[in-house]
Amino acid sequence: MISETAEGVIGRMVRREVSAEAVMRETLDRIEAVNPKVNAIVSLRDAADLIAEARAVDQGGPRGVLHGLPMAVKDLANVAGLPTSQGSPLFAGQVAERDDCHVARMRAAGAIFIGKTNTPEFGLGSHTFNPVHGVTVNPYDPARSCGGSSGGAAVALACGMLALADGSDMMGSLRNPAGWCNVYGMRPSWSLVPSEPRADTFLHQLSTNGPMARNPRDLALLLSVMAGRDGRQPHGMEVPDLADIAPRAAGVRIGWLGDWGGAWPYEEGILPLCEAALGVLEGLGAQVEALAAPYSREALWEAWVTLRHWAVSANLSPLLESGRLKPEAVWEVEAGQRLSALDVHRASVARSGWFSTAARLFESHDVLALPTAQVWPFPADEVYPAAIAGQAMDTYHRWMEVVVPASLAGLPVVAVPAGFGPQGLPMGLQLIGKRGADRELLELAEAWHASTDWPGQRSPVLS
Secondary structure, eight states: OTTSOHHHHHHHHHTTSSOHHHHHHHHHHHHHHHHHHHOOEESOOOHHHHHHHHHHHHHSOOOOTTTTOEEEEETTSOOTTSBOOTTOTTTTTOBOSSOOHHHHHHHHTTOEEEEEEOOSGGGOSSSOEETTTEEOEETTEEEEEOOSSSHHHHHHHHTTSOSEEEEEESSSTTTHHHHHHTSEEEEOSTTTSOOOOOSOSSSOOOOEEEEEESSHHHHHHHHHHHOSOOTTSSOOOOOOOOSSOOOOOTTOEEEEOTTTTTTSOOOTTHHHHHHHHHHHHHHTTOEEEEOOOOSOHHHHHHHHHHHHHHHHHHHHGGGGGGSOSOHHHHHHHHHHHTOOHHHHHHHHHHHHHHHHHHHHHHHHOSEEEEESOSSOOOBTTSSSOSEETTEEOSSTTGGGGGGHHHHHHTOOEEEEEEEEOTTSOEEEEEEEOOTTOHHHHHHHHHHHHHHHOHHHHOOOTTO
16 A cells, blocks of 8 residues: 555545555554654554554445545644644644534544644644654655645655645645645635634635645545535535546646746755756646746745744733743744834735736736746755855745745645755645635646656655
8 A cells, every 4th residue: 555546545445455444554554654753743653543444444335435445634633532733832732622624524524533633833833843753854864844734644645654635725835835745736726625714714815725645646635535515614615526537738828937037045055956857747748838027025935934933922822921832933023022013014915916817817828837836845954944045034934935825825835846956855836726726726736747747656765
């Protein structure tokens, strides 16, 4: 099962060609062998309980499209009976009483939850470390970061400990770790996958849950389970047809945004690698055109940091007085508390302007393309990159500016593996579509996968 698709192993379990118990035993053996080297899966359940649960699957009929599949959930979401630490000592050991919305959907589809996947504290920062569970390292170089905040999920997939994984994405958290771990991550159109209906459900439209996998068809499989309206929430989208995703690249018009007209710095080698990947898509029949910067870099960034301060502060302000938040969280909260209503309005106006501009781009292009990160995986003992190509970073997340355009507009993105740099480290490519174009992106990604299959070509050194 280690290199098998989720779709394939589920099909074999449903047809009783392999038992759920055998799949569970192989999963646990794989975790025992690999996880101590990478620290991707945390709060692992008792093996005897998991094997008993898998036997119960074998004794019954088909349970759904995730029939008997072992899964671990990102440690920001609640799974009934498992701890939800969010990487914070404030919540370490607190056991969830109920499943979050998307988790309940996965359980109803037949998944068996084996534990959690590691994440940064409160999901802040694209580097997976926290004081509760420690650091998760890159399986292609254990001295380097795996990205985040869905870093544990990406590493577990890359190392064959999971065949499917969930994650969440505010500022590239499904995209950067996918790119740095040579797997696929998808940020769906905003509101296609509902969030948990707690606190405000109208205003904070930045983050979304989504799937990660080793191939696009498996992305579509999990997205079909996670997606769909929730009557408790005001926003939502109808689920597109996600069955039988087939490769389609011929005639797809791709706009390459590169370094945003010279505004964004990159480490050496990233842009040429991604441009070579676009050349492969051209060979499959796509049309690629380099585009000038379509919107002000600073207008995008100022809108983003304002709305992010606002959202994070709304969530974490009650914890500020604990004195136990990491410095980056304190900075976000305090900046959010200083905002006025007009500050937020101005940011929303800039965001609206970018959405309209992007809509015009999609009149002449089907997809926009960008790298998944501006730096290669950095040393795991660093908190974040202090500079890129000699340009100092003024915040802990400025080095991830490349993911902001899609996040700010709520656009769907599939992050595909783009290949490897000279130092043997992976990088990814963001394929960005207009709102609602989730299936079309998956079809383009499937064409890419059929031609390249980077996860199958290059196994991690720690696998």
